[in-house]
Amino acid sequence: MKPFDYVRATSHTDAHDSAARIIAGGTNLLDLMKHEIETPTKLLDVTRLDMTEIEDAENSVRIGALVTNAELAADPIIRQRYAVLSRALLAGATGQLRNKASTGGNLMQRTRCPYFYDTTQPCNKREPGSGCMAMEGRNRILAVLGTSEHCIATHPSDMAVAMRALDARIEIEKPGGAVQILTLDEFYKLPGDTPHEETALEPGDLIVAVHLPDAPKGKHAYRKVRDRSSYAFALVSCGAVVHTEGGKIIDAALAFGGLAPKPWRNTDMENLLIGEAPSEALFDKAADILLEGAQGHGDNDFKIPLTRRVVKAVLGELTGVTQ
Numbered sequence: 001m002k003p004f005d006y007v008r009a010t011s012h013t014d015a016h017d018s019a020a021r022i023i024a025g026g027t028n029l030l031d032l033m034k035h036e037i038e039t040p041t042k043l044l045d046v047t048r049l050d051m052t053e054i055e056d057a058e059n060s061v062r063i064g065a066l067v068t069n070a071e072l073a074a075d076p077i078i079r080q081r082y083a084v085l086s087r088a089l090l091a092g093a094t095g096q097l098r099n100k101a102s103t104g105g106n107l108m109q110r111t112r113c114p115y116f117y118d119t120t121q122p123c124n125k126r127e128p129g130s131g132c133m134a135m136e137g138r139n140r141i142l143a144v145l146g147t148s149e150h151c152i153a154t155h156p157s158d159m160a161v162a163m164r165a166l167d168a169r170i171e172i173e174k175p176g177g178a179v180q181i182l183t184l185d186e187f188y189k190l191p192g193d194t195p196h197e198e199t200a201l202e203p204g205d206l207i208v209a210v211h212l213p214d215a216p217k218g219k220h221a222y223r224k225v226r227d228r229s230s231y232a233f234a235l236v237s238c239g240a241v242v243h244t245e246g247g248k249i250i251d252a253a254l255a256f257g258g259l260a261p262k263p264w265r266n267t268d269m270e271n272l273l274i275g276e277a278p279s280e281a282l283f284d285k286a287a288d289i290l291l292e293g294a295q296g297h298g299d300n301d302f303k304i305p306l307t308r309r310v311v312k313a314v315l316g317e318l319t320g321v322t323q
Contacts, residue, residue, distance in 0.1 A: 002033075005042040009049060016175040018203030020044035024066060025100035027093070028109045035117055037126060051104070051208055054078070059214040062171075065104030065207045069159065070095070072103060081215035084239045087222035088162035094231050104207035106159045107170065107187070111198050111261050113142050113153040124150045124195045132195075140299040141233055144307075145291075146260035151195035152297060154233070155262045160184060162222060162239040164255035164263035169211040175204040181211070188262035198261075218243030218251060219318045223310060225258075234258035236303060236310050242273075242318035249273045249319065256290070259307060266290050278319035280312065287311040 009015040015022065021040035023029055024047055032038040051064035054075050061077060072078055073089035093101065115121045115133040122130035134142055134152050142152045164184045172180040187200050201207075218241045226232040237257035243250045252273045256264040269289040276282050287308040294304050316322065 002036065002039045004040055006045065007042065008045045008047075012049060012173060012177075012206065012208075015044060015046050015049065015206045016173070016204040017042070017044055018175070022046055022206070024102040024105045025068070025097075027097050027101045027105065029105075032110065036119065037117065046206070061212045063103050063210045063212070065102060065209055067103045069093070069098040069101045069103070069106060072159075073098065082162075082166060082212060082220075084165060084220035084222050084241055085159070085162040085212075087220070088158040088224075088237075088239055091222060091224045091237070092158035103159070103210055106157055107207065107210075108199070108201075109156050111153045111155045114138055116153060124191075125153065126196075128194070128196050135297055138299060139297045141235060141258070142297070142300050143260050144294040144296050144300060144303050145264055146190050146262065147295070148191045148193070148195070150193060151191035151261065153191075153195070153261060154258055155188065155260070156233050156257075157263070158222075158224065158234065158237060158257060161237055161255045161257040161263045163210065163212075164265050165239040165241060165253045166216070167213050167253070169213075170207060171209040171211060172201065173206045173208045174202075180205075184263060185265070191261050195261075216241045216243065216251065216253065221314050221318055223314050223317075225306065225310060236307050238310050238314045240314050240318060242315065244278065244319050248275060248277050250275075254311075254314070256307070259294075259303065273315075278315065278321045280316075280321060283312045283315045283321070284308070286315070 020042040023043045023045055051066040053064045055062040056077055069089050073086045079086045113134050115123050116125050121133045124132050132151055143154045170182050170187050189197055220241050222239045224237040225235045234257045240254040242252045252270045269286045272286055291304055
């Protein structure tokens, strides 16, 4: 075992320690430490800080970073007004993990693949420049969009997919107390030439809350296709909110998991749908836009036609078009 210091933060000032690795539920970090993928010399426990409330503000909801996934999924406000988020949370992990995993920690899960966990194999996320075994190896669950020649790992979070569809904003406290607000698209980085850099967080930054804007009108759905019914990452998932009126789609927000290194959303696809009468032909065109440039790497080639079926099934469910 690698020795490390363990410190409990008693104030937000304590939490801005650029030399420490923040821990809350530890559901991902502890695994990484056991495998010696990450070997922090100092752990900073933030679970005693004041970030445990779900606050219903005017036209928005503020979710503290330490709210557990189980608490968030069960909250009446979330269940009634942001149903896609509650459903996504219940589709993730297990009940035991949801009782420990925090909102902030869920967002900070490492984008990963089997080779990331296998320290006998090269991985550009663990050792930049060492290579990516997944390109020609086992890549069944890996990405087909947003990848680079250096990494095709997928982001594992179900919660983040729903939050992307809901236009969530992340509240980050900087050292010194300044506050930065980022969208999820701004928060997560694509691999490019630096796959080891996954988020926009800087040393000493602390996620303190997530803000959801006013609940969108329309029907909510979260569909997750996976190899088994529990405790499995998505092959393809979709969190969607679609509002129809007068036989036409008035608004649509769709975010996808299992396809890319971060929760994926395509505004061109959504814009195509708005103002149109729902039909299978329209859904096919939407899938064409979403999958433009998608590239499989052998074992994961099936994800491209599977995604098309998921798009049609979700849009059909939310608009009443029979599939």
